[in-house]
Amino acid sequence: MNGQVSYAYAVVRSSPSLERTALPGVRGVADSAVTLVHSGALAAAVSAVPREEFSEAALKVRLEDLGWLETTARAHHFVIETLAAHTTVLPLRLATVYLDEDRVGEMLSEREQDFTAMLDRLADHxxxxxxxxxxxxxxxxxxxxxxxxxxxxxxxxxxxxxxxxxxxxxxxxxxxxxxxxxxxxxxxxxxxxxxxxxxxxxxxxxxxxxxxxxxxxxxxxxxxxxxxxxxxxxxxxxxxxxxxxxxxxxxxxxxxxxxxxxxxxxxxxxxxxxxxx
Structure with a gap:
């Protein structure tokens, strides 16, 4: 995993069946598979993406490339809308990247109370x-x-x-x-x-x-x-x-x-x- 980082799409409620029902075959940013990182009552949809393409320095350049930006945004929103068809979703901003899945889990743990309250408020909306x-x-x-x-x-x-x-x-x-x-x-x-x-x-x-x-x-x-x-x-x-x-x-x-x-x-x-x- 040294050559990859974790691209995060959205936060959802943790569910044992969600990954099986919503994500089989779904490809996200950089044509990467989408999985869930679980932490307590929450989970985050993530993909392993190339570090050289999604490092801080690389993104400063790529976010100015309208073609790359459009392709990435379409993939980003496709994953979010796929999840939204099955559960309440908290979309994350485009190009939200963590060093690894452990950091994603830490983020979920640290903000569990805020995210849970938000999911409650947005349910069925x-x-x-x-x-x-x-x-x-x-x-x-x-x-x-x-x-x-x-x-x-x-x-x-x-x-x-x-x-x-x-x-x-x-x-x-x-x-x-x-x-x-x-x-x-x-x-x-x-x-x-x-x-x-x-x-x-x-x-x-x-x-x-x-x-x-x-x-x-x-x-x-x-x-x-x-x-x-x-x-x-x-x-x-x-x-x-x-x-x-x-x-x-x-x-x-x-x-x-x-x-x-x-x-x-x-x-x-x-x-x-x-x-x-």
């Missing part, structure tokens, strides 16, 4: 992601200079280029303000519709640039809600209709997921991208 987008008209959707001038009663050919430009800019600014006003109304609606269904909400920073992926429009709100499993579909239905009647506004709903946004961070002695023990 799922996470839903709710994002609100404002889709303001594009430049090509703005009225032409001729239309703008004609709209005010003046001949199109008398509209000076500078004045037409300023009119176009005012139109675009007004359109964007209108889109944001309607998006803010959609956010208020999602918050109101979540009452009585969600037990917690986590606010995330709106996504921009590469983080927004292929989504159109501007991300105004990026929230996560913790919802009892029995109310999951009712919650989803309400969120999908939160923007009804609001032109240029879209609400995207994703899930249900393991409660990533509501789990405790990994133990302090774990490596989280830059720290290593």
């Amino acid at each position: 799922v996470e839903w992601g709710v994002k609100v987008y404002a889709e303001a008209p594009t430049t090509s959707a703005a009225p032409s200079a001729a239309a703008l001038s004609a709209g005010e009663g003046g001949p199109a050919d008398e509209e000076k280029p500078g004045r037409a430009y300023l009119r176009r800019r005012r139109y675009q600014r007004q359109a964007r303000e209108d889109a944001w006003r309607l998006a803010e109304e959609a956010v208020r609606r999602t918050e109101a519709q979540a009452r009585g269904l969600a037990v917690e909400r986590a606010r995330h920073r709106p996504q921009q640039g590469d983080l927004a992926g292929q989504a159109s429009g501007e991300n105004v709100a990026n929230d996560a809600y913790l919802v009892p499993r029995r109310l999951a579909e009712k919650f989803r239905s309400r969120m999908l209709h939160a923007a009804d009647g609001l032109q240029g506004v879209r609400v995207d709903v994703t899930g249900p997921w393991a409660p990533y946004s509501f789990a405790l961070p990994p133990a302090p002695d774990a490596q989280e991208g830059t720290r290593y023990r």
Whole structure:
């Protein structure tokens, strides 16, 4: 094992049958087998991964590699979601690495009380992601200079280029303000519709640039809600209709997921991208 370290995915309740029912054939990060490290009432899902790829120095470089990061994140989340189909899961952060399984066991022992309380709180709950987008008209959707001038009663050919430009800019600014006003109304609606269904909400920073992926429009709100499993579909239905009647506004709903946004961070002695023990 000198050439390997322990990559940790999640904390679960210790169960003699869980490894047999949930993990046979499951491959995780670095295409490695996934097993459970048990300590008292808890267990952690782990994989033995190459030290040269997951050392502190290596991860500082690899976490800047978007291709490697995407592949690793997919494997990481696949293991968590596989476990979540069988039991309550406390997801750990991406690239949480320990020197060996003994250190994983020590972490579980040291934080048993905290983890047990968290598992109790999250039992039979799922996470839903709710994002609100404002889709303001594009430049090509703005009225032409001729239309703008004609709209005010003046001949199109008398509209000076500078004045037409300023009119176009005012139109675009007004359109964007209108889109944001309607998006803010959609956010208020999602918050109101979540009452009585969600037990917690986590606010995330709106996504921009590469983080927004292929989504159109501007991300105004990026929230996560913790919802009892029995109310999951009712919650989803309400969120999908939160923007009804609001032109240029879209609400995207994703899930249900393991409660990533509501789990405790990994133990302090774990490596989280830059720290290593």
